[in-house]
Amino acid sequence: MTLRNDRLLRALRRQAVDCTPVWFMRQAGRYLPEYRQLREKYDFLTLSQNPELAAQITLMPLQRFELDAVILFADILLPLVGVGVDLEYTASGDGPLIRNTLRNAADVERLRVPSPEESVPFVLEAIRLARPLLDGRVPLIGFAGAPFTLASYLIEGGASRNYQRTKAFMFQERVAWRELLEKLTHLTSDYLRAQVRAGAQALQLFDSWVGCLAPSDYQDYVLPYSRQVILAARSEGVPVIHFGTGTAGLLEAMREAGGDVIGIDWRIDLDAAWQRVGPKVGIQGNLDPTALLGPWPEVQRRVQDILDRAAGRPGHIFNLGHGLLPETPLENVAALVDYVHEHTQR
Amino acid sequence: MTLRNDRLLRALRRQAVDCTPVWFMRQAGRYLPEYRQLREKYDFLTLSQNPELAAQITLMPLQRFELDAVILFADILLPLVGVGVDLEYTASGDGPLIRNTLRNAADVERLRVPSPEESVPFVLEAIRLARPLLDGRVPLIGFAGAPFTLASYLIEGGASRNYQRTKAFMFQERVAWRELLEKLTHLTSDYLRAQVRAGAQALQLFDSWVGCLAPSDYQDYVLPYSRQVILAARSEGVPVIHFGTGTAGLLEAMREAGGDVIGIDWRIDLDAAWQRVGPKVGIQGNLDPTALLGPWPEVQRRVQDILDRAAGRPGHIFNLGHGLLPETPLENVAALVDYVHEHTQR
Numbered sequence: 001m002t003l004r005n006d007r008l009l010r011a012l013r014r015q016a017v018d019c020t021p022v023w024f025m026r027q028a029g030r031y032l033p034e035y036r037q038l039r040e041k042y043d044f045l046t047l048s049q050n051p052e053l054a055a056q057i058t059l060m061p062l063q064r065f066e067l068d069a070v071i072l073f074a075d076i077l078l079p080l081v082g083v084g085v086d087l088e089y090t091a092s093g094d095g096p097l098i099r100n101t102l103r104n105a106a107d108v109e110r111l112r113v114p115s116p117e118e119s120v121p122f123v124l125e126a127i128r129l130a131r132p133l134l135d136g137r138v139p140l141i142g143f144a145g146a147p148f149t150l151a152s153y154l155i156e157g158g159a160s161r162n163y164q165r166t167k168a169f170m171f172q173e174r175v176a177w178r179e180l181l182e183k184l185t186h187l188t189s190d191y192l193r194a195q196v197r198a199g200a201q202a203l204q205l206f207d208s209w210v211g212c213l214a215p216s217d218y219q220d221y222v223l224p225y226s227r228q229v230i231l232a233a234r235s236e237g238v239p240v241i242h243f244g245t246g247t248a249g250l251l252e253a254m255r256e257a258g259g260d261v262i263g264i265d266w267r268i269d270l271d272a273a274w275q276r277v278g279p280k281v282g283i284q285g286n287l288d289p290t291a292l293l294g295p296w297p298e299v300q301r302r303v304q305d306i307l308d309r310a311a312g313r314p315g316h317i318f319n320l321g322h323g324l325l326p327e328t329p330l331e332n333v334a335a336l337v338d339y340v341h342e343h344t345q346r
Numbered sequence: 347m348t349l350r351n352d353r354l355l356r357a358l359r360r361q362a363v364d365c366t367p368v369w370f371m372r373q374a375g376r377y378l379p380e381y382r383q384l385r386e387k388y389d390f391l392t393l394s395q396n397p398e399l400a401a402q403i404t405l406m407p408l409q410r411f412e413l414d415a416v417i418l419f420a421d422i423l424l425p426l427v428g429v430g431v432d433l434e435y436t437a438s439g440d441g442p443l444i445r446n447t448l449r450n451a452a453d454v455e456r457l458r459v460p461s462p463e464e465s466v467p468f469v470l471e472a473i474r475l476a477r478p479l480l481d482g483r484v485p486l487i488g489f490a491g492a493p494f495t496l497a498s499y500l501i502e503g504g505a506s507r508n509y510q511r512t513k514a515f516m517f518q519e520r521v522a523w524r525e526l527l528e529k530l531t532h533l534t535s536d537y538l539r540a541q542v543r544a545g546a547q548a549l550q551l552f553d554s555w556v557g558c559l560a561p562s563d564y565q566d567y568v569l570p571y572s573r574q575v576i577l578a579a580r581s582e583g584v585p586v587i588h589f590g591t592g593t594a595g596l597l598e599a600m601r602e603a604g605g606d607v608i609g610i611d612w613r614i615d616l617d618a619a620w621q622r623v624g625p626k627v628g629i630q631g632n633l634d635p636t637a638l639l640g641p642w643p644e645v646q647r648r649v650q651d652i653l654d655r656a657a658g659r660p661g662h663i664f665n666l667g668h669g670l671l672p673e674t675p676l677e678n679v680a681a682l683v684d685y686v687h688e689h690t691q692r
Contacts, residue, residue: 161507164636164671171640211592214612214634214667216651246557248594249614266560268595288560290510294517305562321560325510 003201005138008069012202012239012260014282014315020307020344021068022337023141025243026323027061028073031330034060044089048074051125058130062137064330065337069138069202072130072195074123076145076206077153079191082119083183084112085154101157102169105176111154113187116194127198141241142200144192146207147184147225154180163212170221181225189232196236203233204241204263207254208322211246211265218250223257230258241284245322251276265321266291271309282315287336289320292328296335303339312344349547351484354415358548358585358606360628360661366653366690367414368683369487371589372669373407374419377676380406390435394420400472404486405479410676411683415484415548418476418541420469422491422552423499425537428465429529430458431500447503448515451522457500459533462540473544487587488546490538492553493530493571500526509558516567527571535578542582549579550587550609553600554668557592557611564596569603576604587630591668597622611667612637617655628661633682635666638674642681649685658690 003009007021030036035057038047047053057073077096080087088097102108116124130140145153152166153159160166170177192203207226210218226242233240242259244250248268254277255262261282264273274283291302310316318340324333349355353367376382381403384393393399403419423442426433434443448454462470476486491499498512499505506512516523538549553572556564572588579586588605590596594614600623601608607628610619620629637648656662664686670679 159507161505162636164639167634167636168639171637171644174644211613214632214637214648215615215618216648217634217637246592246613249618267557267592269561272561272595286560288513288563290508290513291517291560291563293510293514298517298520302560302562 003136003139005068008139008141008317009202009239011282011315011317012241016314016346018346019341020310020316020318022318022340023067023069023071024061024320024324024333025071027065027067027071028057029324030326031324031328031333032060032064044075048078049122051122051129054122054126055129055133058126058140059133065334066341067138067337069141070130070134071141071143071204072123072127072200074126074143076143076149076208078120078123079116079144079187080150080154082112082114083187084110095159096153098153098157101165102154102180105173105179108176108180108183111180111183113183116191120191124194124198127195127200131199139201140199141202141204142192142195143204143206144188144195144229146205146210146229147181147188148213148222149207149209150184150188151177151180152209159209163209167212167217170217177221181222185225185228188229192229192233193236196233196238200238202239202241204243205230205233205259207242207244210244210250213250215249215253218253223253226254226257234258234260241317243284248273255281261315261317263319267321269309270306270316271311274310274313282317283310284317284319286319286321289322289325289328292320292332292336293325296332299332299336300339303336304343307340307343312346349482349485351414354485354487354663355548355585357628357661357663358587362660362692364692365687366656366662366664368664368686369413369415369417370407370666370670370679371417373411373413373417374403375670376672377670377674377679378406378410390421394424395468397468397471397475400468401475401479404472404476408483411680412687413484413683415487416476416480417487417489417550418469418473418546420472420489422489422495422554424466424469425462425490425533426496426500428458428460429533430456441505442499444499444503447511448500448526451519451525454522454526454529457526457529459529462537466537470540470544473541473546477545485547486545487548487550488538488541489550489552490534490541490575492551492556493527493534493575494556494559494568495552495554496530496534497523497526498555505555509555513558513563516563523567527568531571531574534575538575538579539582542579542584546584548585548587550589551576551579551605553588553590556590556596556600559596561595561599564599569599572600572603580604580606587663589630594619601627607661607663609665613667615655616652617657620656620659628663629656630663630665632665632667635668635671635674638666638678638682639671642678645678645682646685649682650689653686653689658692
């Protein structure tokens, strides 16, 4: 099946493109009325465990916007379904919850590393179903949470403000921490490889909460594991986007960990970030999702600033600095996609 | 009254010191058993509104540690007492709460800007009482919240994860935002000047939550106001520390806003930060407060790394990247203070 729009894959290899590719984290999510309608009938876990529905949701944003990629409808914690913790998605959509959090080395010891075929066959099936539905329109991005971010959920039970428990565990239980990250590295590597075999054409590794760490702690306690995961993913022949938030102090180390493109949030200027990671990788980003709630002229000014900073260099993928907010007006999303395409024509 | 230990003031002017000065944010706080004992009898607001107790708490950490400064026992939201919002400090100590948050331009319009002598005479009196109690042992640091951070509390009602409401207000109510920041600039400038007249010998401006912003938004919506406040404070002849967290992408802009020393958190290497702000300002920081929960050898390794990066350059003030955590072991605090002094002898 020929890919009719290969802008994303070309940008991921830092090749010339006719215009800058654009996609959004959480583009298949709660800001879409048709998704909210489905969520009235089914909870998040039901939707993501039903391959037909998950594939359909994955394609939903294409009906409205001229996006250059779709990203699998799933959640970074899904592969934890089989490890032996109780994963819950609250009705409010405030994100996942784990009640029986990891407390000590014995808890880590008990953690299972099931194969993705065993624990999340529905995710792989959703990919297999999405590809023919896409019919070569745009590439399908698969994804996973990076070992650190998965570990932080397992220890905190959810997203956190300071990641105090995660860091205390890291500092106080150094051996157990390494065992935990090794298990999660194994889990995530297998999961990403299986996604590629099922049909994912690019991958994003979400180390969403890694920005809470000091650079030297990232180097010691996280980098080796992220590197292994990225190597494993790239060994399947697809490019990898390495993403985190709050990473303005970690960019050099994240590039060292790997990735064809480094995904950044809005807390650093795009040109400054690109200079720091160097010309051998691309950059994805970096509009503040909150800015997209504002009036269009304000959005446009910010988008143009980002495009100016990217300066048409091959390897820029336009995205937000994190996921689309549920309150985002659809017309701003549509205007944004069109603006990026129209104002980056080569 | 001669100041017997002027390390902090010398470092603030980037002058040579016999060893690196050290103090901690929240050093007069809940990790101290003698403070917790007081808190069993009085709530936070009662303590901070009683000048005798506030002065006594300010000096508390000196009884245990060889610190090079004390910081006034107060909270950044105290000067909001008189502006017309309902400020509450919850018993759990999770930080302040404002129930009648700002929603629109009319709310901003209604905001009063009382003089500090009118709204917080007890803070100024606490400073007047603390100085003779200190008897020239170490300098007394006064402080205030920066206009952006105060605005974020007024709009969110408390600390927030994404500051979505604050940013939506900033983007959608541009005129009201500017009026709000002008009022808070006025309030904060008067407050800091009054602190110096009462006896504060150095000042720290806390823009604690400014790290949620894109650099260009900081430039447009925040920098001019912080600059005005810092100018006003410095006009009283004392040095100013300009502090924020998550500012790895904002450092150049923060230096442009002003400050004799830039206070950073742990999310960036100290040497990288210092290079970015340039040699004409000092650097304060930057141990992760969570690291201080760990075993001493782990703490020591991180402290030495910070000292190595500071390389004995005049203008380094050792501090944590944010406030001391309530769970911090006293022996780690004591060991840290001694370690910094002993390992930076010139």
